[in-house]
Amino acid sequence: MERLFSSLFSSLFIILFILSINLASSYATTTTYNVLSFGAKGNGVTDSTQAFAKAWAAACASTESATLYVPKGRYLLGSVAFNGDCKSSDITFRIDGTLVAPADYRVLGQADNWLSFEGVSGVSIIGGALDAKGSSLWACKASGTNCPDGATTLSFTNSNNIRINGLLSLNSQMFHIVINGCKDVHVEGVTVIAPGNSPNTDGIHVQLSMNVKITNCTIKTGDDCIPIGPGTKNLWIERVTCGPGHGISIGSLAKDLVEEGVQNVTVFKTVFTGTTNGFRIKSWARPSNGFVQGVRFIDAVMRNVQFPIVIDQNYCPHNLNCPGQVSGVKISDVIYQDIRGTSATPIAIKFDCSPKYPCQGIRLQNINLRHLKQEAQSSCNNVIGKALGLVQPNSCL
Numbered sequence: 079m080e081r082l083f084s085s086l087f088s089s090l091f092i093i094l095f096i097l098s099i100n101l102a103s104s105y106a107t108t109t110t111y112n113v114l115s116f117g118a119k120g121n122g123v124t125d126s127t128q129a130f131a132k133a134w135a136a137a138c139a140s141t142e143s144a145t146l147y148v149p150k151g152r153y154l155l156g157s158v159a160f161n162g163d164c165k166s167s168d169i170t171f172r173i174d175g176t177l178v179a180p181a182d183y184r185v186l187g188q189a190d191n192w193l194s195f196e197g198v199s200g201v202s203i204i205g206g207a208l209d210a211k212g213s214s215l216w217a218c219k220a221s222g223t224n225c226p227d228g229a230t231t232l233s234f235t236n237s238n239n240i241r242i243n244g245l246l247s248l249n250s251q252m253f254h255i256v257i258n259g260c261k262d263v264h265v266e267g268v269t270v271i272a273p274g275n276s277p278n279t280d281g282i283h284v285q286l287s288m289n290v291k292i293t294n295c296t297i298k299t300g301d302d303c304i305p306i307g308p309g310t311k312n313l314w315i316e317r318v319t320c321g322p323g324h325g326i327s328i329g330s331l332a333k334d335l336v337e338e339g340v341q342n343v344t345v346f347k348t349v350f351t352g353t354t355n356g357f358r359i360k361s362w363a364r365p366s367n368g369f370v371q372g373v374r375f376i377d378a379v380m381r382n383v384q385f386p387i388v389i390d391q392n393y394c395p396h397n398l399n400c401p402g403q404v405s406g407v408k409i410s411d412v413i414y415q416d417i418r419g420t421s422a423t424p425i426a427i428k429f430d431c432s433p434k435y436p437c438q439g440i441r442l443q444n445i446n447l448r449h450l451k452q453e454a455q456s457s458c459n460n461v462i463g464k465a466l467g468l469v470q471p472n473s474c475l
């Protein structure tokens with residue numbers, strides 16, 4: 079009897095022990111690192127750069143899930159690098175406050191980035207506003223005297239498994255967000271705001287990256303809303319509004335002789351308002367081994383867009399570095415489908431491809447673009463493709 083009891087008792091003990099291990103792993107602990115505990119001050123005047131760097135170092139060294147918490151308030155920050163390798167592969171930056179750049183543009187002006195993440199994995203940025211105070215640098219550029227290029231507001235380099243959710247980026251000096259050399263990135267519900275005449279303030283720049291999703295974003299800025307550079311593969315853009323800005327642009331390509339291609343890009347449900355371009359593919363008129371292959375621009379509204387659909391492979395501003403040359407970039411399989419609205423210039427569709435490598439497999443399907451004063455037109459140079467369904471202006475394919 080006593081034996082039976084003791085063996086029952088020990089089995090029960092073992093069962094309880096196993097249960098408790100399961101509980102512990104399903105409620106994996108998250109350690110929260112509040113920037114205030116590292117000396118940050120949300121008063122808008124105390125420099126909190128070191129406090130943020132220390133909070134990151136602690137979160138990065140955590141062996142578990144880590145949350146770096148920024149409470150409400152305004153935090154003055156200089157350039158900060160949030161670098162890997164981290165022990166934790168699950169770090170959430172939860173921002174209820176606003177991060178503010180120094181008012182003097184020269185403090186950040188020489189840096190490449192204001193906030194940069196390099197070599198990290200499993201990082202999420204949730205919420206928050208980033209106020210880069212770019213206007214004094216733009217004023218310098220407008221007066222044209224020895225101004226620095228300026229810093230990108232938020233950059234991710236050589237990183238993977240990244241989420242940026244609900245962030246607001248205001249008045250960047252240069253690019254707002256850069257995704258460079260990354261894999262598995264989701265940018266969701268992000269808002270980008272800068273004036274339409276602010277120079278080089280591209281919205282969300284993607285290059286050398288694969289499996290990037292950009293969804294539900296609002297972008298109002300002075301340069302491209304989403305510039306897509308060489309080496310972009312499997313990019314999905316959905317429900318993005320753009321304007322003011324220069325549109326969604328693949329390129330400029332053929333900057334370099336040896337360049338990675340752009341492939342498998344889908345842009346779905348976009349709205350452009352008063353932008354320079356809608357969908358643009360652009361390459362320098364220079365030799366290059368680059369290519370663009372497999373692009374779908376589907377379901378878009380254009381409101382008073384200067385050039386709603388454009389491929390320009392003869393880009394050679396001021397006829398410098400490229401006179402008499404042609405683009406080596408090969409463009410193929412590009413679909414434009416269900417695109418409607420108004421063009422601010424009479425040429426609503428313009429395909430100006432490389433004389434050496436004509437664009438191939440270009441498809442226009444259900445396009446209805448009007449010009450308010452005269453009949454809209456399309457223009458074709460060195461392009462092979464077809465039109466399906468109703469296409470207005472009349473297709474030149």
Ligand SMILES: *[C@@H]1O[C@H](CO)[C@@H](O)[C@H](O)[C@H]1NC(C)=O
Binds near residue numbers: 266293
């Ligand atoms: C985008 O927003 C819509 C409407 O708010 C929502 O239904 C959808 O799930 C969001 N998309 C993503 C990918 O989160």
Ligand SMILES: *[C@@H]1O[C@H](CO)[C@@H](O)[C@H](O)[C@H]1NC(C)=O
Binds near residue numbers: 314342344
């Ligand atoms: C193209 O990219 C999408 C994601 O944007 C992905 O789901 C799909 O599998 C990719 N297609 C190919 C052929 O790689």
